[in-house]
Amino acid sequence: MFKKDLQGAPKSKLKSSVQRSLRQSLLTTYPLLAPYIDEILPKKGSLEAMKLPDRATLYVLDGEPLFFQVDTNTLLPHLKLVHRFPAGFPSIRIDRGAIRFVLSGATLMAPGLTSPGGRLPSGKGGEPEGLDEDDRWTRELEKGEPVVVRAEGKTEACAVGFLVEGTKLVKEKGKGPVIEDAHYLGDGLWRLGTE
Amino acid sequence: MADTETAEAPGEPQSRHVVYCGVCTLPPEYCEYGGTVKKCQEWLQRAQPALYQVIWSAEALEAATASLSVEAQKRAAKDAQKKAAQAEKAEQKQADRMANSVVTIKRVERNKRKFVTAVSGLEAFGLDLKKVAKEFGKKFATGSSVTKVPSGGEEIVVQGDVSDEIEEFLLEKYKDIPEDNIELVDDKKLKKAAAAAAA
Ligand SMILES: [Zn+2]
Numbered sequence: 155m156f157k158k159d160l161q162g163a164p165k166s167k168l169k170s171s172v173q174r175s176l177r178q179s180l181l182t183t184y185p186l187l188a189p190y191i192d193e194i195l196p197k198k199g200s201l202e203a204m205k206l207p208d209r210a211t212l213y214v215l216d217g218e219p220l221f222f223q224v225d226t227n228t229l230l231p232h233l234k235l236v237h238r239f240p241a242g243f244p245s246i247r248i249d250r251g252a253i254r255f256v257l258s259g260a261t262l263m264a265p266g267l268t269s270p271g272g273r274l275p276s277g278k279g280g281e282p283e284g285l286d287e288d289d290r291w292t293r294e295l296e297k298g299e300p301v302v303v304r305a306e307g308k309t310e311a312c313a314v315g316f317l318v319e320g321t322k323l324v325k326e327k328g329k330g331p332v333i334e335d336a337h338y339l340g341d342g343l344w345r346l347g348t349e
Numbered sequence: 350m351a352d353t354e355t356a357e358a359p360g361e362p363q364s365r366h367v368v369y370c371g372v373c374t375l376p377p378e379y380c381e382y383g384g385t386v387k388k389c390q391e392w393l394q395r396a397q398p399a400l401y402q403v404i405w406s407a408e409a410l411e412a413a414t415a416s417l418s419v420e421a422q423k424r425a426a427k428d429a430q431k432k433a434a435q436a437e438k439a440e441q442k443q444a445d446r447m448a449n450s451v452v453t454i455k456r457v458e459r460n461k462r463k464f465v466t467a468v469s470g471l472e473a474f475g476l477d478l479k480k481v482a483k484e485f486g487k488k489f490a491t492g493s494s495v496t497k498v499p500s501g502g503e504e505i506v507v508q509g510d511v512s513d514e515i516e517e518f519l520l521e522k523y524k525d526i527p528e529d530n531i532e533l534v535d536d537k538k539l540k541k542a543a544a545a546a547a548a
Contacts, residue, residue, distance in 0.1 A: 190363050237367040237376070250413065251421045254428055257382045307413055310367060310376040339375050340383065347477070 155210070155224070155315075155335045156342035157259040165202035165214055165348075173201045176213065176229070180221065183228055183300065186282065187242040194220060194235070204348065217349045222337070228300055228316070233339060236302050236311045241284065244291050245302035245311065246321065246332075247273035253305050256313050257340055262303065262333040264324050271306035275321050295321045303336065313338040368397055378404050384432035447474055452519065452526060454512045455534040464510035469502065474525050478503055485511075488518055 168176070177195050181188060195201065195215065204212045212222040212232070219232040236243055248256060249271025256262055267274050275291040283293040295301055297320040303313035315336030324332055337343050367376060371392045373383030377400055380389035393401040403409060414422055450473035457465050471481055478495045482505045486493035492508040507515065512533055519526055 193362060193364055234367075238364040240365070251425070253379075254382055254425065257379070308376075308378050310378065312379065339379055340373070345374065349480075 155208075155337055156206075156344075156346075158342050160206055160342040160346045162347050163205050165204045168201045168203055168213075176201065180229055184231075184242055186244075186284075187239065190239050190242060194239070206343075206346075212343070212346070212348070214348045219343075219346075219348045222343065230300050230314055230316075230337060231302075233311060233314060233337060233344060236314060240302075240311065243302040243314070244275075244283070244293070244295055244299070245285070245304050246275070246291065246295070247271075247289060247304040247306060248312075250306045253308075253312060256303065256305075256336065257338055259336075259338065259341065261331045262313070262315075262336065264319075264327065264329050264332055267324060267332060268328050273304075274325050277322065291321075297323075301333070303333065303338075368400065371396055377401075380404075381429065382432075384436035386429070386433065443475065447525060447530075448527075450474065451530050451532050453532045453534055454515050455536055456510050456512050457536040466507045466509065466511050466515060467504050468507065468515060469498070469504035471505070472503070474523060476523065478505055481505060482507075484522075485515065485518075489514060 173195070177191065180195070181191060187194065199215050201220075202214045204214055206212055206222070208224065210222055210224045213220050218234065220235050221229045221231045223229045231243060246267055248262065248266040249269045251269075251271070252262065252266030255266070266272055273288070273290045275294050276286055276288065277294040278286065278292055280292050283291065286292055295317055297317055299317050300314065301317055302311045303315070304310075305312045313333070313336040315333040318331055318334055319327075324330075369375065370377045370380050370383070370389050372389045373380055373385050375383055377389065377393050377397070380386055380393070383389060390401070390405060393404070450470055452468065452470040452474070455467045455469075457467055459465055468485075471478060482493045482495050485491075485505060485507050489507065489509065489511050491511070494506055495503050496506050498504050516531055516533060519531065520528055
């Protein structure tokens with residue numbers, strides 16, 4: 155999505171009605187963020203929007219990037235927000251060998267997830283959903299869902315994007331693309347100045 | 350990495366605070382992919398010695414490579430080498446560029462006894478003009494903004510005659526700019542000289 159360097163643009167303050175509706179869609183997409191939402195978007199905070207190329211918008215609070223979206227598609231968290239609240243987002247894990255590909259903007263392929271170092275959801279359910287003792291998400295994730303990508307041996311997430319294949323099918327087929335055009339560590343969005 | 354779990358009490362901030370690399374900006378555990386590993390390591394050892402131990406100790410490195418096949422290890426090593434070479438080349442290029450670039454601080458007479466100071470060439474030293482303009486404004490308590498110049502680039506225009514102060518400030522704050530690469534120009538004298546030459 156942001157393989158190239160981005161030029162910072164002026165930020166514009168959002169009306170409180172827009173802020174409220176963004177807060178609502180954030181909660182709808184990421185119900186696990188509910189315990190943290192007041193910390194992410196304080197009621198009195200002033201959320202700003204920065205227009206990016208290719209019809210993308212980045213939302214910033216006090217100079218901190220929070221989330222972004224293309225057109226009016228589903229909101230995706232900026233990786234810095236994922237690092238602050240990792241429990242708020244469903245995730246999968248790639249093996250160590252796949253890291254350098256993901257960090258160069260390549261499409262994430264199934265073998266990086268089905269190998270011994272990878273972790274796809276266990277699908278065993280349970281409330282609330284989360285990571286089980288084997289580091290697997292407890293709910294199978296659907297095609298089109300936003301997902302955070304963690305990495306074998308690392309604490310922090312390295313990418314975030316939309317699944318182009320449901321995790322159940324990824325396990326069954328064991329090949330093919332899983333996430334295309336992710337936002338990843340070191341990409342243009344990561345390096346963009348938001349102060 | 351540091352244990353950042355906090356008790357679940359309402360009102361308690363739950364946000365984790367993650368340290369990012371002062372060189373490549375990634376979480377330090379990902380520095381190996383950034384192409385500036387050496388510099389990253391030096392920074393981390395200085396800034397976060399404990400974290401440095403966790404990430405770069407012999408045991409940690411062994412655990413990191415153990416799960417890769419020999420083939421994959423070879424490829425990763427080659428890749429890292431290539432990236433480091435690229436980073437070195439880019440650095441050299443930037444160093445050359447900086448050595449050959451000049452920052453011009455020009456005193457311009459607006460009208461009688463009113464001056465502005467125009468600063469150009471800072472972008473060659475990797476500086477964000479908007480940021481620097483803001484700093485000038487704060488430091489000298491005066492108007493300061495980025496404006497386009499007819500030749501296509503941009504310069505910072507500061508209200509008042511603060512040429513010497515700006516030079517001093519730049520030398521102190523941005524050590525990448527060598528003193529010899531800063532040029533002070535007086536527009537009025539230039540005009541006079543031009544007029545004299547034309548006469
Ligand atoms: Zn680094």
